[in-house]
Amino acid sequence: MLKGRHLIDPMDFSVQELEEIFKLAEQIISNPKDFSHLCDGKILATLFYEPSTRTRLSFESAMLKLGGKVLGFYEPNSSSVAKGESVADTIRTISCYADIAVIRHPKEGAPKVASMYSDIPVINAGDGGHQHPTQTLTDLLTIRILKGRLFNLTIGICGDLKFGRTVHSLLKAMSRYENNKFILISPEELKIPDYIKKEVLRKGNIDFIENEKLEEVIDSLDILYMTRVQRERFFNEEDYIRLKDSYILDAEKMKKAPKDMIVLHPLPRVNEIAYEVDSDPRACYFKQAKYGMFVRMALILKLLGVDEHVND
Amino acid sequence: MLTINSIKKGIVIDHIKAGTGIKIFNYLALNKADFSVALIINASSSKMGKKDMIKIENAIDVDITALGLIDPNITINIIKDENIVEKIYPKLPEKVEDIITCKNPRCITSMENYIPHEFYLVDESKGEYRCRYCDEIYRLTEI
Ligand SMILES: [Zn+2]
Numbered sequence: 280m281l282k283g284r285h286l287i288d289p290m291d292f293s294v295q296e297l298e299e300i301f302k303l304a305e306q307i308i309s310n311p312k313d314f315s316h317l318c319d320g321k322i323l324a325t326l327f328y329e330p331s332t333r334t335r336l337s338f339e340s341a342m343l344k345l346g347g348k349v350l351g352f353y354e355p356n357s358s359s360v361a362k363g364e365s366v367a368d369t370i371r372t373i374s375c376y377a378d379i380a381v382i383r384h385p386k387e388g389a390p391k392v393a394s395m396y397s398d399i400p401v402i403n404a405g406d407g408g409h410q411h412p413t414q415t416l417t418d419l420l421t422i423r424i425l426k427g428r429l430f431n432l433t434i435g436i437c438g439d440l441k442f443g444r445t446v447h448s449l450l451k452a453m454s455r456y457e458n459n460k461f462i463l464i465s466p467e468e469l470k471i472p473d474y475i476k477k478e479v480l481r482k483g484n485i486d487f488i489e490n491e492k493l494e495e496v497i498d499s500l501d502i503l504y505m506t507r508v509q510r511e512r513f514f515n516e517e518d519y520i521r522l523k524d525s526y527i528l529d530a531e532k533m534k535k536a537p538k539d540m541i542v543l544h545p546l547p548r549v550n551e552i553a554y555e556v557d558s559d560p561r562a563c564y565f566k567q568a569k570y571g572m573f574v575r576m577a578l579i580l581k582l583l584g585v586d587e588h589v590n591d
Numbered sequence: 592m593l594t595i596n597s598i599k600k601g602i603v604i605d606h607i608k609a610g611t612g613i614k615i616f617n618y619l620a621l622n623k624a625d626f627s628v629a630l631i632i633n634a635s636s637s638k639m640g641k642k643d644m645i646k647i648e649n650a651i652d653v654d655i656t657a658l659g660l661i662d663p664n665i666t667i668n669i670i671k672d673e674n675i676v677e678k679i680y681p682k683l684p685e686k687v688e689d690i691i692t693c694k695n696p697r698c699i700t701s702m703e704n705y706i707p708h709e710f711y712l713v714d715e716s717k718g719e720y721r722c723r724y725c726d727e728i729y730r731l732t733e734i
Contacts, residue, residue: 387699
């Protein structure tokens with residue numbers, strides 16, 4: 280039962296619960312009109328303590344498409360937050376006005392704290408470099424739809440594997456399904472941390488290899504998940520400039536990729552995918568953004584428990 | 592080594608890391624005891640080199656869990672009729688509240704002070720705890 284639950288960590292929901300959400304999302308995709316009034320009279324609060332326009336618009340659009348309304352702040356300077364109100368007090372107040380809340384916060388664990396003091400479901404929309412569970416839901420739904428399954432896949436993950444939280448969550452989430460294999464492609468400086476290798480990959484007996492060159496492994500992939508190399512992760516500008524171009528996907532590299540491989544990216548991109556790749560049918564990152572909205576629609580319905588009369 | 596008479600009935604806390612005995616002594620508020628108590632520091636130990644010990648001549652209730660957090664390697668001997676009738680090794684608690692504080696500057700607990708500091712045991716053998724909020728891992732030895 281997902282009604283009344285919070286989503287703080289990508290692993291909060293079981294594989295079965297995720298399956299419920301994905302099935303509902305697929306129903307929404309095929310018959311969006313059937314869902315356009317399910318949230319009539321409901322309000323989603325968007326509490327953005329740091330700006331993230333993309334994530335906020337995805338949530339707002341999801342709620343509006345369900346017939347609900349949206350309120351919130353996305354500039355903490357202009358809100359009571361600037362006057363020093365605590366997360367606990369803010370969520371208690373918002374609980375009086377809204378039916379469900381989305382929170383983005385620069386501090387790790389802030390959404391967890393909000394959920395402890397909240398009477399309404401809380402969704403973590405990113406807490407610092409810590410968790411971003413709806414991105415993981417988006418990735419899984421996209422793979423499920425475009426590849427038809429979440430198991431038996433060879434997944435290449437390329438770019439910043441050291442700091443990229445979406446990468447760590449994706450690894451954890453995909454490790455729960457049978458027979459998935461990972462190819463981890465990154466420069467030495469941005470390799471996957473040892474604790475992820477130990478806690479997730481070795482512990483779960485998951486097949487993985489590490490490689491520094493995308494072109495050497497691209498022909499064996501079912502999925503290529505590209506990530507951006509973030510400037511703020513580097514201690515100095517020189518290192519950033521040296522590394523940022525090392526892992527750029529272009530038409531030349533795509534020639535070596537299997538015909539049915541899909542390219543995903545959490546967006547926004549910097550320059551790690553050349554614009555010439557966008558017209559390749561295997562480039563699925565904009566579809567992925569759209570599935571992100573659908574999976575958020577399904578999530579909102581499940582947490583509010585308003586999907587109950589919808590047939591399975 | 593200085594000798595202290597063996598006790599007839601009570602508790603001997605042994606194998607305390609040298610220097611930590613006073614912490615356990617204070618935690619159990621043994622300075623207020625009206626029964627005899629011996630705190631022995633820097634006793635020689637074949638296993639540990641140096642160790643501390645506490646002998647308590649009374650069957651008091653001790654919170655083994657809390658003692659385990661102070662020093663997980665201690666042995667608690669229960670004495671009756673001058674014999675050890677039971678040896679207890681502390682088990683680390685699954686959850687610890689407001690004993691450890693999170694030092695991660697990115698953690699929400701660093702910004703808002705009303706939040707209870709909660710940690711969950713992740714690895715008993717290493718004494719590792721994880722912050723409930725930011726998932727930062729701490730070792731008891733670091734705290
Ligand atoms: Zn913390």
